[in-house]
Amino acid sequence: MSLATVIASINTLFISVVSHAAGGSFMPPQGTKVAEKVDSLYRFLAGASVISCILVFASMCIFAYQYRRRPGVKSAYISHNTLAEFLWSFIPFCIFMVAFAWGWYVYHDLRTMPKNAFEVHVHGQKWNWTFEYKSGRKSAGELYVPVNTPVRMIMDSADVIHSFYIPAFRTKQDVVPGRYSNIWFDIEKPGNYQVFCAEYCGQGHSAMLAKIHALPKDKFDEWLQNDPYKGLTPVQVGEAVFKARCTACHNATAEKKVGPGLQGVFGHQVDLEGGDKVTADENYIRESILYPAAKIVKGFPNAMTPFLGQLGEQELSGVIEYIKSLQ
Numbered sequence: 037m038s039l040a041t042v043i044a045s046i047n048t049l050f051i052s053v054v055s056h057a058a059g060g061s062f063m064p065p066q067g068t069k070v071a072e073k074v075d076s077l078y079r080f081l082a083g084a085s086v087i088s089c090i091l092v093f094a095s096m097c098i099f100a101y102q103y104r105r106r107p108g109v110k111s112a113y114i115s116h117n118t119l120a121e122f123l124w125s126f127i128p129f130c131i132f133m134v135a136f137a138w139g140w141y142v143y144h145d146l147r148t149m150p151k152n153a154f155e156v157h158v159h160g161q162k163w164n165w166t167f168e169y170k171s172g173r174k175s176a177g178e179l180y181v182p183v184n185t186p187v188r189m190i191m192d193s194a195d196v197i198h199s200f201y202i203p204a205f206r207t208k209q210d211v212v213p214g215r216y217s218n219i220w221f222d223i224e225k226p227g228n229y230q231v232f233c234a235e236y237c238g239q240g241h242s243a244m245l246a247k248i249h250a251l252p253k254d255k256f257d258e259w260l261q262n263d264p265y266k267g268l269t270p271v272q273v274g275e276a277v278f279k280a281r282c283t284a285c286h287n288a289t290a291e292k293k294v295g296p297g298l299q300g301v302f303g304h305q306v307d308l309e310g311g312d313k314v315t316a317d318e319n320y321i322r323e324s325i326l327y328p329a330a331k332i333v334k335g336f337p338n339a340m341t342p343f344l345g346q347l348g349e350q351e352l353s354g355v356i357e358y359i360k361s362l363q
């Protein structure tokens with residue numbers, strides 16, 4: 037029996053044991069071919085660990101019983117056993133080398149960006165993800181991509197280190213201010229996949245989420261050409277932007293989150309840090325979005341990142357109209 041057959045049998049045994057134990061849903065769904073490869077390697081590592089663990093503990097129990105202390109019996113003096121020592125070093129060495137080569141092969145796949153990939157720019161900012169396509173279309177919190185096409189993300193951060201993590205694709209990459217980082221994937225089936233930020237980036241970190249919508253090629257092309265705000269009123273545009281960009285920190289109700297709740301704010305007096313007061317009009321809200329540090333509301337941290345350059349005029353005035361509508 038070759039080593040590959042042994043590994044394959046261990047693997048199959050382990051898959052069946054684990055999937056029975058977990059009702060078949062032990063791992064997140066697999067969205068890509070690479071995800072299947074990562075899982076196979078993972079199962080090999082887990083299987084090899086479980087088997088080694090059983091061997092070590094079983095031998096320990098057997099030897100403890102076999103050579104227990106008995107009156108009148110004296111153990112033989114054994115200094116070493118060359119064959120045994122060779123085997124317990126060489127067999128684990130082989131297993132480690134298999135894990136190393138296999139890991140290298142899968143990692144190489146994960147990290148080699150395919151040429152001719154469909155490229156999307158990703159911007160991480162406290163606390164949301166935005167996406168920019170070469171057609172000029174932008175989206176926030178929702179990444180639309182075609183299926184059966186290699187897609188490469190070119191990622192940067194506006195503030196701190198974030199990490200773009202898609203469990204279903206078994207891929208994750210830090211998003212670092214001041215440089216670009218990449219990941220790629222090729223999704224097999226249309227569907228929705230969850231994106232997380234996997235690098236703690238402050239108060240709203242756990243709300244830094246995005247959804248990947250994998251569409252068939254023709255549907256995706258149609259989406260890419262569409263004007264996202266076509267036929268919407270300014271308030272509706274604002275609501276869409278608000279849901280995608282603001283809800284990590286602000287509620288559309290009066291209840292506070294990281295920042296103040298925004299219902300009933302417009303037209304009223306706001307107490308600022310330092311004792312000043314200001315009336316919340318269009319200019320105040322515009323300034324608070326573009327230059328949040330200019331006026332800090334009393335009792336809240338100076339935690340918001342500036343949205344200057346992040347929103348188009350239509351989006352900005354939409355958000356202002358939406359906040360006005362929250363009465």
Ligand SMILES: [Cu+2]
Pocket residue numbers: 160163197198199233234235236237241244
């Ligand atoms: Cu983050």
